[in-house]
Amino acid sequence: MEIYAVKINGLDHPMGFDFEHLLCSWKVRNNKGKKQTQAKIQVAKDEKMSEVIWEKEGGLDSLGTVLEFSMRPYTRYYYQITVHSDAGEESKSEVLYFETAKLEEPWTAKWIGVRREDTHPEFRRDFSITKEVKSARLYICGLGIFETYLGGKKVGNDLLAPFINDYEEHYQYCTYDVTELLDTENEWMVLLGDGWYRGHFGLGEPTHYERPLALIAELHIWYADGTTETICTDESWQYRKSFTTLSDIYNGETQDYGNWQAESWKESVLIKAPGKLCARYSSALHDMEHLPVKEVIHTPAGETVLDFGQNFAGHVVCTQPIPQGITMTLEFGEILQEGNFYHENYRHAESRFTYVSDGVPREIRPRFTFFGFRYVKVSGFEQVDASCFEGRAIYSEMDQIGFIKTGNPKINQLFSNSLWGLKSNFVDMPTDCPQRDERLGWTGDAQVFCTTAGYHMDTRAFYHKFLRDLRSDQKRNHGGAAIYLPNAFPGLTAGIWSDVAAFMPKMLYDYYGSKEELAVNYPLMKDWVDYVYRQDCSRGKKNLYDFGFQFGDWLALDGATEQSTFGRTDNGYVCSMYYWASTRYVADAAEALGLAEVSEYADRAEDIKEAILSEYFTSSGRLAVDTQTGYLVALKFGIYKDKQKVIDGLKNRMKQDLNRLKGGFVGSTMMNCVLAENGMVDKAYDLLLYEGFPGWLYAVNLGATTIWERWNSVLPDGTISGTQMNSLNHYSYGSVVEFLYRYAAGIVPTAPGFKKARIAPCPEIRLGHMECSYDSVSGKYVSNWRIEDDGSLSFYIEIPFGCEAEVILPEQESKILEAGSYDFHIRTDKDYRALYSADTPYERLFADERAVEILKKYVPEIYYGTNREDQEAMNKCLNDSKTRAALFRNPTESFDRAIGEIRAIRA
Template sequence: MELYDLRVNHLCNPLGYEMNKTVFSWKVKNAVGKKQEAARIRIGELENFETLIMDTGFSKNLSSIASQVDVPLMPCKRYFWDVTVRTDKGEEAVSSVSWFETGKMDEAWHAEWITCDNQQKRHPIFKKKISLRGKVIRARLYICGLGLYEAFYENERIGEEYLTPYCNDYSEWVQYQTYDVTEMLQKEGMLSVLLGNGWYKGRFGFDNPSESGFYGDKWKLRAELSIEYEDGSKDIVGTDESWRVERSNLIFSEIYDGEHRDDTLPKLPEEAAIVCEAEKGKLTARLSTPVTVHEQIKPKELIVTPNGETVLDLGQEFTGIFSLQVKEEKGTKIHIQTGEILQNGNFYRDNLRTAKSEYVYISDGKEKNICPHFTFYGYRYVKIEGMEHLEKDDFTGLALYSEIPETGNVETGNSLVNQLISNIRWGMKSNFLDVPTDCPQRDERMGWTGDAQIFSAAATYLADTYSFYKKYLYDMACEQKTRGGKVPQVIPNFGKEGTSSVWGDAACIIPWNLYLFYGDQTILEEQFESMRSWVDYIRRTDQKNHCWRQEFHYGDWLALDHPTGGENGFLGGTDERFIADVSYAVSAGIVKKAAHILGLEKEEAEYGAVENAQYEWIQQEYYTATGKCCIRTQTAQLLTLKYHLSENEEEARKMLRILLDESDGKLRTGFVGTPLLCKVLSENEMDDLAYELLLNEEFPGWLYEVKLGATTIWERWNSLDKNGCISGTQMNSLNHYAAGAVAEWIFRYAAGINMDETDISKAGFKAVKFTPRLNQTLGYAKASYESAMGLYACAWEFEDETHVKVSVQVPFGGKAQLIIPEAEKSIFDNKENPMFADVRDGICYLTAGDYTVEYTIEKKPASYSIDTSMRKLLEQKEIKKFIGSMIPLETLPREFMPMSLRKLAVQFGGAQEEQLEQINEVLKKF
């Protein structure tokens, strides 16, 4: 057997991260045994474990998905560890050796904050000559530069990260990074640090239209180089007034507006660095995972537009920077602009609003490769002016995003759905740049909490998001501490002080999702105060008069059913007060469950009472005595079913079908309803409607934008009209991920890898429910998910119209329930197939292993009857012809389409029961 994916705090060999706790995890594959019987963790100061600082011994209590070990750690020190696992079959295997290294912890800095003349527009390069006294065996650079920094040794870049020290509320905390520079320091040389403006010092946020910084107005640097020699001695070089300042050729850098570089500028005299005041925020070890180049994207086409513009089409929208090979005459100005789409064949950027999103370069006449330092772009198209001879291959797009290792894959028999899945994944990559942003291209790029929580489950199927979200949640908790528990709608807030239900509920929903996916209660321990303080903020606002519901709420944002807003509006048609009340109850319930897991009995009772009281109020306020929801929208019915708000759920199911029929089988939902839509339909045995929504190629729907050439997810259902024209520029991004939340349903139901949320003891994918849902039009679906426990996989495929093959995989230590779709009961008699070794009530109970079955699907009842809606019946040409012989369809009002044929035949055709039965028999044959 093999042990793999060893992690500390969900990171692989973490260097210099904040480590208040140490949580170890690992996975096992290729074992004969089915589960772990015991495990042993060793931690040592040396790779050969000659000096152990911790040996747990073999223990049955060590969990492979999260074992918190109390380790006494020293600052600036590397530790080595391994794990040994014994299985229930007597196997034993030892992992390879992994490591983790602490940052400075509470150790004092031997470095001061330094700055320079900040009136000079040319960006500074702080530098220091490094002299060595012998052979270097260990060297570390601890560094933070504001607004952004890039460090070099002898002009060689240190590390592969961009946009360090990343984006957070700098008034609360500032991150430093740790770099292993041992190999670089085998010779003497110049240590230099280039600084840019970034989020700290540049133009950013809605409330900061000028170029002044939101958090600061000075370039600042603090760095400490620690050098250890072979003879045991040590040197520390820290920033102070002995450092020198050279001026770079960068004269402008902004997140929104891009970067300007002039290589014709004369060299200026060096300046002395100036010691300055420390940052207000606490300087701490990093939490942000690295932002690096992940893909290099070459242009698909070089276009000369009808307007005579030279434009490169990279074929894929993404977030990042670029490299461009240039060789132009001295003084030549090259102007590069980025955009998401062409309009009438021409370059277009009006939907970026005030963001210039450009790069300006003035050549010194030498051939070189240029690349931005301190900005990023969300783009597919690039307009280039000033280059005499541009070749397509001179340009390379560089996709930048945080370290979020891929965990989930889905493929289907429908090419449009496969493109949709790709679009969702690229939407996530594009917006997971340190902060889960709403969009990466216009003058926004902010960490909207609503978007983040809506997409969090889908994202965590697609990628390992634990560390990424952990940093965001830490940001959130910091903001709450100074606001009485209120969650700003944007994290970091950058002046956006407002809040809202659904948006603020990210404080509860995201950590809860992380717990469900990873089974590590550490995230609940770290975030419990944040979770509770959000609910307490609502309680204080709500008081006895339900004042919370009277505040501004975004509600079902960007839904299509508002009576006055329509397709181009903002607010949905579902009462925002209802959504606020439901969300309040949901968050209180999450706090109650988190308290239970953490053993906080008093808090569990307290927030359970809040949850129950809120649900009672909701039922009194929004439901009739017969359990009918008083709000007649798709989203209201979805919330009713999802959270069991009515004792008459059949009425909600019926109403949801009616509402979908009234909208011709199309969605009308926004931020609240869309993530629930297909999921709730499948949970309520309405897979036919879920697939109809997924496979709809018309507006509004996911495949509508795919057919119009989208390569990421749009902000609006109608971001483009049917002719490919931008529907508006006020708020219209072609790269948002919120509506991509449907990926969760694709994994859980279409493909069938469904987490069991009902039993929190199974969190971390200790067990799943395989619930694949067949669909002839889709043809097949196959998915895999590298969970905290290991690799789960589920696949189904129609071999012909009546024969299906289903395959599943359960990892070592995992368990699963499999509900074989549309199978006759006789299938369970095949005891030779290990899939049926343990069958209870038609459910196969599985342990680790691979399982496959081929079978004939059960004959379904007739698809059409006199109780089918007219909309569904008239979709079939032959049925339409048949019904047209009885009812004058040309005069049938559109609002009658959701009604059944039975109703209409009796009302307008005078049909008797015997005639209705004859019609019913005819319909059954179609």
């Protein structure tokens, strides 16, 4: 038995974090037993665990047990978990640690800055050490972005520190272990750039150059003789202009080494504290993956372009020697046009890195920006050695916990696209896109994708940061939750977007099961629904959220045109549905936390439900909002008078829409899961596997390696469909992969933190087979299936230690199974090898010669009489035509024979 994935607040050995609470979690694997019978946590001052200062035994929850003791500043604590199983096993974890920052200790360092006319400074302080160092820690904040060096070596592996902050509220400071970097004589350098804090960032043309560049730092040294020393930022520091002359999140970075060292040193300027400091709460942010150049392209326009084969966010590192005086320019783009470099869809973002060489060999990289790209145009010199260029993907440090591989390469690519969409947009906050002049923390995108993200990655620490920033902003806006962060429109809210305040905490509780985190987020949830409630009461209490600005079903295809931003679904309806859900989630959270206001919010939710039923449903139970999204939202939230009428309405709407996706950020992101949940898994698979426009595989077939913002971001001929709002790395529609986890593989939580789950896989011959593992906070679930050549079905299922699952296999009785691994081999009445049915659209049948021969034989009028250019005709099926057999002068028996033989076609 092995204890693994031991974390504090979802983090590995966190150092210098703001510990609102200490929540220790762990998992168990390689066990013989089924469950934990006893566990113990010990916290000690030393790595040998000989000076235990706190321990707890009994009643420990692996999802998260609070370590309750008084922490001291500047202190490393060691801890260890011991677990016993019902099979008599005992296992001890490794000895792990976490370390406090300054806590409430006052700063002795001073904020220093530069003269107003100076930018991109390089600060310096030299110092000597004459005694043996026991340990040393650096506590530092540099605004906007800093990198610091001791003895020429970079401190820590963070990039873009101190990350994205709520600059109206506080700035994070970082803590680094620098013990091994100190020497007898030491040169301490700090570089500052503009970043999100000071440069051009946000919609329109906002800049914040009035914000001062600033640095504060304390280097604490503990000597072996028991004495201490603190070296601080103060008037003794000097600065000069660094080799960086431009740094901008959108426009890029320029480094000029030509005459940099000729700059004279100046005395630093003491400045007034620009804001409040707090210990960091951003996850580690650094380069997580390295990508080699896949191909060097010499374009028709004479350009040299490096293709990394993957769209991602990060930067390029160059180690090729660049002769003195040469200016190398790297420009970044997502797509080629007519074989040439292109990035017009970046709008005003220049997205450029310029390097003026002094001839000194070094690792060339930007320090204060990042790019979203697949292609890099290199200019300034002719002989480009591709082996000296490396792409480095930057995203917040998270464990990938979800893995899917099927027998369908295009679905595997779609899975990868969704995953890379997450990686590219999880750069300290969940952004909409990583490349153009936006890159904002849009809350609607985060809301629709968070349940998928929770399957892909362990997102609890990352989303904790985002929700803390959202709450900080909310408190200044009387409960209103922002439409994006950092918030440039205080007071502007919108349903679905602002509902992230309730939806994301619910997801975190469902997936990770922490009541402590739920309690932290409860005020955010409650204040949001109270905000809408107050506005509704001020207009007469209609119990509907049908007022104010709304995005609605953003980018839906059923708008005025397929390029419209607003869809056809009534905004008041869909936002009221989300208002109901948020209010219901507050009631559920209050119940989980044992709070008295459960009934208050449950009653409010019931009032909203009744108002929706009265306003948007007919007396007979028919939904008056006749759009795909309208029906889907009703089914997702379970608000209807007659469920079957809503299902029938959706089926009819889909038929009228030619079985094409019409929904936007609301409808399409939930479409497949809602269909599967309501007995239409075949339709969900049809939509998932459709290869034309609009569909997920349309982009895959055009070479996409991430998810696009629009269904037709790129046209069939490879040309981009527009530049105004057209990102090729926008994760929202990647939410469809939740369907693969929840229904194709069938892994769904039924108790917080996946302590209980339902495993109900849905085999599909067009996937061939499924291999899915999900290493939940409770341990790893596995759901694999295969359709065998003889038509039987094979399943392999794993349930983690301490958990149980209801296993539901096709046409079988459900079983409640404990932890363990299980093999099943079954036969069903349904033949899962069958590719087609009587409801398969003609467009699919006409693409298979076997089906074509059957149609020619029995119903030639169908094959020869169907107009291939008529989408409506091509979306009809044999069942449709059979009801009109007389029109074809063909007996129904001919259709029956055709249907019978088509059903017999196997993969």
